[in-house]
Amino acid sequence: MLRVVWLCHFSSSEIQSILRPWRVGAQFAPWISYTLKAFENCDSAELHVVSPHEYIPALREFVHNGVFYHFYNPFVPLLGRHWPGFFRLDKWTNFAGNKRVVARLIERIAPDIIHLQGAENPYYSSTALQFMDKLPLVVNLQRINTEFIQGAGQRASIEKAILSRAQYFSIRTKTMERDFMAFRPDARVFWVKYAMPQYRPIIAIKEYEVVFFAQVGKEKGIEDLLQAFSLIRKRIEDAKLCVIGSVTESYKTRLLALTQELDIIDGVTWKGRLPNLSDVHLEASKAKVSVLPTYNDIISGTIIESMQLGLPVVSYKTGSIPELNEDRENVLLSERGDVEGLAKNILKLLTDQELYNTMSQRGIDCIKQRYSNLNVLKQHLDCYGEVIADFHNSKIKKQATELP
Numbered sequence: 279m280l281r282v283v284w285l286c287h288f289s290s291s292e293i294q295s296i297l298r299p300w301r302v303g304a305q306f307a308p309w310i311s312y313t314l315k316a317f318e319n320c321d322s323a324e325l326h327v328v329s330p331h332e333y334i335p336a337l338r339e340f341v342h343n344g345v346f347y348h349f350y351n352p353f354v355p356l357l358g359r360h361w362p363g364f365f366r367l368d369k370w371t372n373f374a375g376n377k378r379v380v381a382r383l384i385e386r387i388a389p390d391i392i393h394l395q396g397a398e399n400p401y402y403s404s405t406a407l408q409f410m411d412k413l414p415l416v417v418n419l420q421r422i423n424t425e426f427i428q429g430a431g432q433r434a435s436i437e438k439a440i441l442s443r444a445q446y447f448s449i450r451t452k453t454m455e456r457d458f459m460a461f462r463p464d465a466r467v468f469w470v471k472y473a474m475p476q477y478r479p480i481i482a483i484k485e486y487e488v489v490f491f492a493q494v495g496k497e498k499g500i501e502d503l504l505q506a507f508s509l510i511r512k513r514i515e516d517a518k519l520c521v522i523g524s525v526t527e528s529y530k531t532r533l534l535a536l537t538q539e540l541d542i543i544d545g546v547t548w549k550g551r552l553p554n555l556s557d558v559h560l561e562a563s564k565a566k567v568s569v570l571p572t573y574n575d576i577i578s579g580t581i582i583e584s585m586q587l588g589l590p591v592v593s594y595k596t597g598s599i600p601e602l603n604e605d606r607e608n609v610l611l612s613e614r615g616d617v618e619g620l621a622k623n624i625l626k627l628l629t630d631q632e633l634y635n636t637m638s639q640r641g642i643d644c645i646k647q648r649y650s651n652l653n654v655l656k657q658h659l660d661c662y663g664e665v666i667a668d669f670h671n672s673k674i675k676k677q678a679t680e681l682p
Contacts, residue, residue, distance in 0.1 A: 280391070280663075281387065282393060284310075284327050284328065284329075285328050286327065286329050286394075286402070287307065287395075287402050288306060296342060299331065300334075302333075304553065312473045312475050314345055315343075320655065325345050326347075328380060328384075329347075329348070330350055330351070332352075332353060333357075337349070368401060379405075381405075384413075391662050393658075393662075394406040397436075397437045397440040397441055400433050400436040407440065414662075415446065416446045417441070418470070421576055422457045441461070446466050446468070449470070450577075454576055468660075468665070470658055470661050471649075471654055473654045477583055479586075480563040482563040484564060484566055485518065486547070488565055489520045489589070490522065490568075491562050492570055493523050499594065500533065501533070503571055503620070504536055504540060505617045506617050509617070509621035511542055518545055520549060522562065524550065559587060563587055563589070567589065567624055568581075568587075568589040569624060575597040585609070585641030585645045586641075586642060588641065589641070590610070590638050590641060592620060592623045593610075593611055595614065606640065608637070610637070611623075
């Protein structure tokens, strides 16, 4: 039986009910939770999930529905809290503790292949670097931002090292393939899609005109949205914006100053990080339009979930998002950084009920067609089989050329 390790980071209510962390944490990366269900009680593959998790004292391991879980504490020993900003021991040691834990697990599991789920979060992605030349390893590409990885920061250098050294990558969109092959024409890429939960529209009384739900940061376009919202308030004086997602105190202070400057402070509700995805969806459904003016994304889960919930989506023409409009216009898009275009598209939906209804239904139909009936297990196993064969063949050829 094929033995597979996923190096990833995710959490769900189901996992936390088994782990019982001393503090309930956020649920995130639902595509991981949903896709690994395809491996449950699988006869052809044994999946081991190796993942950090906050608020656990030490290594926690269990088997659930035929999938092996190995959760480790990547933060303060025993407490599982994040390291404070003034004492980032994990960053100072280049995540040495996490690397040791994962190395011991990989040695014990002895996998046939490793699948790294994303290169952009160094606290777990850096643990894959030690296996690059020793084991077949596939990197699930979450993004390709060549401008970012040329930076001098630790996160950028680790992501660049992974994207430069790995030989095999899994992709999900045409834009992703085009952009990555321009960066690494020598790499081998495999089309491996991930399963998405099928959410349904939630009937809720509308309290907001606009909702933003994602990690609150400049790259996700929150500052652009606030500026666009100030333009909307000139047309709809009592318009309300709801912002859902985690944000640092320092950045929120900056954003509050911006809302004061734009004279929209009374129109913005800050919900912060909600405990469950169901809570996020319920709160988001109280809005009329979902807006995510992200500067660099593939196709964000926020956009997919909004469309499933029947919320018309406004975004930028970045990453793979325009692929959602290949057959017809399913989301309203403007050029990246075009705040006036962003506001214009939001106002179109708020002032034209027929367009609103059309875009709502198109979003539901688009995601249903794009993500239903996918044999994600077969796609993964086909990828793994090819990577394992190519890795070992390449190793044999290399050894042959090194013989005297």
